[in-house]
Amino acid sequence: MKILVNLFTVNKRFPLTISRGTTAQTTNICVKIIENGIEGWGEASPFSVGNHRQSTGRITGALQNITPVLESFNPWQRQEIEAVLRKYQIPSAARAALDMALYDWMGKSVGLSLWQLWGLDRNVIAPTSVTIGINTPAGAATRTRDWLEYMDVRQLKVKLGSSEGIEADRKMLLAVRETAPEIDLFVDANGGWSLADAIAMSLWLADLGIQYIEQPLPRGQETHLATLKEHSPLPIFVDESCFTSADIPQLVDYVDGVNIKLMKSGGLSEALRMVHTAKAYSLKVMFGCYSDSSLANTAAAQLAPLADYLDLDSHLNLIDDPFRGASVKAGRVLPNDLPGLGVQYSAFAP
Known part of the structure; x- marks a missing residue:
């Protein structure tokens, strides 16, 4: 099989600020696998979690290095290909792009x-949340109104963990609540709280009717989640603390759910394993994203019927998405009937 690797840059309509910094633009990678006149497409996007960083350069270099090794295989040899990728310790985002392309x-x-091949039901797909990044109260209110004008919003995920402390978090969240009083709100601190702040915020957030808190503590402080769970009236989800299915058994006593992202997991194959592992432990499942275009988010949407929550909104905040795939109806990201991922080029394709 022939493998092509190309870069493309996407720009956010509104820069996104979380506890670790602000992102306005990313350079992502498109992988194409060609065999028998058929092209399979996949995407890798850079991300960083603590000391773990997968840059565009690192991902691209890994893909270029592994391409000569993989070209002797055909796309049906999925198990053998996956073993090779693990043997060569290919970064998870690079594996995700190749895995997506093979499925496509x-x-x-x-x-x-893919949703048809897996026998899934699009009718049970949950609404996606859309994200309000860390901002001033006025800025957060404006961003909330922007989302409400842009689409039929059913759920908002509010990023907290401000460097200015939990009082700034509270003021910002109240501004969002006042702007969208009828919308379900979720909170994601991206590891921006101490244990004491997380306990205090969980009690305060519960009184406001917030539905869950995500990644309240930094990656590496998972042992403190036990104490937080004892005091928190809200369900606790983890994102940065959970990359693959192997992480889940160590977390089951401390959390209520996991956020699965294709770039962390290494693709749809591992994401599916994570779903089954989480559900075997009676944990809730969420699918999330980084600065992914419609290509990766449409891939994740193929598995969306298996998720309890969705946070697949990054492509909705792009001004130059080179792809189009899943549609948004009644706040839900729905894969189409086209074969494979169902992704095509958009007007912004280079």
């Missing part, structure tokens, strides 16, 4: 979308 090729080769 498979679906196109048999003329079926």
Whole structure:
């Protein structure tokens, strides 16, 4: 099989600030696998969690280095290919792009979308949350109104963990609540709180009717989650603390759910394992994203019927997304009927 690797840059309509910094633009990677005249597409986007950083350069270099090794395989040899990627310790985002492309090729080769191949039901897909980044109260209120004008918003995820402390978090969240009093609110601190602040905020947030808190403590402080769970009236989800299915058994006594992202997990194959592992432990499942375009988010949407919560909104905040795929209806990101991922080029394709 032939493998092509290309870069593309996407710009956010509104820069996103979380506890670790602000992102306005990213350079992502598109992978194409070609065999028998069929192209399978996949995407890798850079991300960093604590000391773990997968830059565009690192991902691209890994893909270029592994390409000569993989070209002797055909796309049906999925298990063998996955073993090779693990042997060479390919970064998870690079594995995700290749895994997506293999699935896309498979679906196109048999003329079926992935959700159809998996026998899933699009009717049970939950609404996606859309994100309000860390901001001033006035800025957060404005961003909330922007989302409400842009689409049929059913859920808002509010990023907290401000460097100015939890009082700034409270003021910002109240501004969002006042602007969207009927919308379900979730909170994601991206590891920006101390244990004491997390306990205090969980009690305060519960009184406001917030539905859950995500990643309240930094990655590496998972042992403190036990104490937080004892005091928190709200369900606790983890994101940065959970990359793959192997992480889940160590977390089950401390959390109520996990946020699965294709770039962390290494693709749809591992994401599916994570779903089954989490549900075996009676944990809730969320699918999230980084600065992904419609390509990666449409891939994640293929598995969306298996999720309890969705946070697949990054492509909705892009002004130059080169792809189009899943549609948004009644606040839900819905994969289409086209074969494979169902992704095509948009007007912004280079």
